[in-house]
Amino acid sequence: MAKVLTKRKENYSQWYNDLVIKADLAENSAVRGCMVIKPYGFSIWEKMQAALDKMFKETGHSNAYFPLFIPKSFFSREASHVEGFAKECAVVTHYRLKNDPNGKGIIVDEDAKLEEELIVRPTSETIIWNTYKGWIQSYRDLPILCNQWANVVRWEMRTRLFLRTTEFLWQEGHTAHATKNEALEETIKMLNVYSEFAEKWMALPVIKGTKTESERFAGAIDTYSIEALMQDGKALQSGTSHFLGQNFAKAFDVKFANKEGKLDYVWASSWGVSTRLMGALIMAHSDDNGLVLPPKLAPFQVVIVPIYKNAEQLKKISEAVDAIIHKLKAKGISVKYDDRDTQKPGWKFAEYELKGVPVRLALGARDLENNTIELARRDTLEKNTYPQKNIESRIETLLDDIQNNIYNKAFKFREENTYKVDTYEEFKEIINNKGGFVLAHWDGTTETEQKIKAETKATIRCILLDNEKEEGKCIYSGKPSKQRVLFAKAY
RNA sequence: CGGGGUAUAGCGUAGUCCGGUCAUCGCGCCUGCUUUGGGAGCAGGAGGUCCCAAGUUCGAAUCUUGGUACCCCGACCA
Structure with missing residues (x-):
C-alpha cells in the first residue's frame, strides 16, 4: 500500500492535492505557483482540447495566434479592464542578461531596459482588439470569429494545482460583430457550447447564468458562466462567456461602415475555459480510491492486465489479449495492454484505479482454460467474469453506462445539495x-x-x-x- | 502585505527544549532467491552540504545572529 490518499471526509483539500500528485496528473514546479502537467494529466487535457476545438469549428470559429507580450500602454485603454488585471500582471522590463562584473553568476543588464514595458498576457482582449482595428473597415469584414489556444499568466497570491495557478493553459475566443444582437447571440451560443461540453464530455452538470456586477469580467457589459458543484459543497466557475458591448472597440477605435454607409463601433464577445476544468473533473467524480474519469475523456478507456507465472504462459495470454484488443480498436475503444513484468498484477490494479481508467480487464491461466475474462468497472468498483466472446460489445455498452452513471451521480449530488x-x-x-x-x-x-x-x-x-x-x-x-x-x- | 509555522537521503519523518555512539524509522531505489487472480516475502546493498552564511564552543542538526526558500491562516483572487 504505497500510495494511499487522504480520505475526502478527513480533509477534502488534502485529498485533492494527494490525488493530483498520486494519479500522476501534475506537480509543483521549481517556479512558485507554476505547475508541471505530467503526461497522463496532459493527455486528459488534450482530450478536452480536441472535443472543444471540434465544437468551436462546428460553430464557425477558426484558430489563430496572438503574441504572449502586450505593450503596457494597451492596458490603460479600457479603464475597468486595467483595474481588474493590474494587480496580477507579470511585467517584462529588460531583454538581456550579462555576466556579473563581481564574478557571481549573471545579472540583468541595465543597459537593456525596454522603452515600453511588456505585459505577459493575463488575457488577450487588448492585443486582439488592437489587431482587429486593422482587419475591419466594413460590415463585409464581419463577423470575425477567432479562437486561440494559449497560456496566460496571472500573478495570484495563493495557488492550487489546476484550480488556480500563476501560469495556466486555456482557450480564448474573441469575436467581432456588426450588431449588438449578433454579439449577444454569440455570447449565449458559446455559453451553450461550454455547458454541452461539460455535461456530455465531462459528465458534469452545470448551471448557466449571468454574473452580478461585482463578479463581472473587467471590461464586460455582461458575464455569463457555467457553475458546477464540487463534492465538498463548494462551487467552481467552470467557464465564462462575456458580452463586451462596444467597450473594446471604443478603447481601440475599431469602427466599421454599415450598410447605410454610417460608421459604428464593432460589437464584441470573448469566452474561455482553462486547465481549471481539470480541477472540476477531478473534484466532481473521484473517490477515496482515486480518480474516476468519464470514458469520453480517459486517455485510455480500457486497460488489460495479464496474470501469468512464466514467459510461456504470458505468450498464450498475450495471444488471447491481442484478439480482444483488435476487436476493441475496431469499435473505436482505446485500450492499453500492460504486460510489464516489472510490476505485479495487484500493483497494477491499484495503480489504474488511482488513475481512473474506466474499465479494467484481467486475463490469467484460469481464464485461458475457460475462455473467460475478468472485467472491473472503475465507477462502481464492481468486478465480474464474462466469456471472452463478444466482450467488446459488452464493453462498448458499458462505457456508455459509465459515462451516464457518473453524470447521474453528480446530478443527484447537486440536486440533494x-x-x-x-x-x-x-x-x-x-x-x-x-x-x-x-x-x-x-x-x-x-x-x-x-x-x-x-x-x-x-x-x-x-x-x-x-x-x-x-x-x-x-x-x-x-x-x-x-x-x-x-x-x-x-x- | 499582516499573523503563525517549517527546512534532516528521491519522498515522508525522529532527534533540536537539555551541544558529546546521533544522524532514526517508513516508503521508494539496487542485487539475489522465492513469488505473481488486489499495492509480495526473505536476505543483502546504495544513497546525507542535517537550507545558506557568520558566530559561540574542545566539540553544533541541536545554541546565537543574519539571510533564503517553502507551507498554513487572513487580505487579494474576470
Whole structure:
C-alpha cells in the first residue's frame, strides 16, 4: 500500500492535492505557483482540447495566434479592464542578461531596459482588439470569429494545482460583430457550447447564468458562466462567456461602415475555459480510491492486465489479449495492454484505479482454460467474469453506462445539495454547516451582496438563465426581489 | 502585505527544549532467491552540504545572529 490518499471526509483539500500528485496528473514546479502537467494529466487535457476545438469549428470559429507580450500602454485603454488585471500582471522590463562584473553568476543588464514595458498576457482582449482595428473597415469584414489556444499568466497570491495557478493553459475566443444582437447571440451560443461540453464530455452538470456586477469580467457589459458543484459543497466557475458591448472597440477605435454607409463601433464577445476544468473533473467524480474519469475523456478507456507465472504462459495470454484488443480498436475503444513484468498484477490494479481508467480487464491461466475474462468497472468498483466472446460489445455498452452513471451521480449530488431558503438564518445554517447551492432572494444591490459575502463567505455564483420569475423578499435586506439567485461558497 | 509555522537521503519523518555512539524509522531505489487472480516475502546493498552564511564552543542538526526558500491562516483572487 504505497500510495494511499487522504480520505475526502478527513480533509477534502488534502485529498485533492494527494490525488493530483498520486494519479500522476501534475506537480509543483521549481517556479512558485507554476505547475508541471505530467503526461497522463496532459493527455486528459488534450482530450478536452480536441472535443472543444471540434465544437468551436462546428460553430464557425477558426484558430489563430496572438503574441504572449502586450505593450503596457494597451492596458490603460479600457479603464475597468486595467483595474481588474493590474494587480496580477507579470511585467517584462529588460531583454538581456550579462555576466556579473563581481564574478557571481549573471545579472540583468541595465543597459537593456525596454522603452515600453511588456505585459505577459493575463488575457488577450487588448492585443486582439488592437489587431482587429486593422482587419475591419466594413460590415463585409464581419463577423470575425477567432479562437486561440494559449497560456496566460496571472500573478495570484495563493495557488492550487489546476484550480488556480500563476501560469495556466486555456482557450480564448474573441469575436467581432456588426450588431449588438449578433454579439449577444454569440455570447449565449458559446455559453451553450461550454455547458454541452461539460455535461456530455465531462459528465458534469452545470448551471448557466449571468454574473452580478461585482463578479463581472473587467471590461464586460455582461458575464455569463457555467457553475458546477464540487463534492465538498463548494462551487467552481467552470467557464465564462462575456458580452463586451462596444467597450473594446471604443478603447481601440475599431469602427466599421454599415450598410447605410454610417460608421459604428464593432460589437464584441470573448469566452474561455482553462486547465481549471481539470480541477472540476477531478473534484466532481473521484473517490477515496482515486480518480474516476468519464470514458469520453480517459486517455485510455480500457486497460488489460495479464496474470501469468512464466514467459510461456504470458505468450498464450498475450495471444488471447491481442484478439480482444483488435476487436476493441475496431469499435473505436482505446485500450492499453500492460504486460510489464516489472510490476505485479495487484500493483497494477491499484495503480489504474488511482488513475481512473474506466474499465479494467484481467486475463490469467484460469481464464485461458475457460475462455473467460475478468472485467472491473472503475465507477462502481464492481468486478465480474464474462466469456471472452463478444466482450467488446459488452464493453462498448458499458462505457456508455459509465459515462451516464457518473453524470447521474453528480446530478443527484447537486440536486440533494441545492436548497431553497427564505430566511437569512436558514441561509447561514446551510452555508456554514452543509455547503452546497442555495437559491435565495436578493435585492439586486452590490451592497447587500458584499455584506453577505463578508458575513458568510458565500457569493452570488450567478443569476440563473432559465429561472422562473418569483416575487419574494431579499433574505438580507427584506426588500422586494423578482427572482432567486444562486449562492455558494466558491473556489 | 499582516499573523503563525517549517527546512534532516528521491519522498515522508525522529532527534533540536537539555551541544558529546546521533544522524532514526517508513516508503521508494539496487542485487539475489522465492513469488505473481488486489499495492509480495526473505536476505543483502546504495544513497546525507542535517537550507545558506557568520558566530559561540574542545566539540553544533541541536545554541546565537543574519539571510533564503517553502507551507498554513487572513487580505487579494474576470
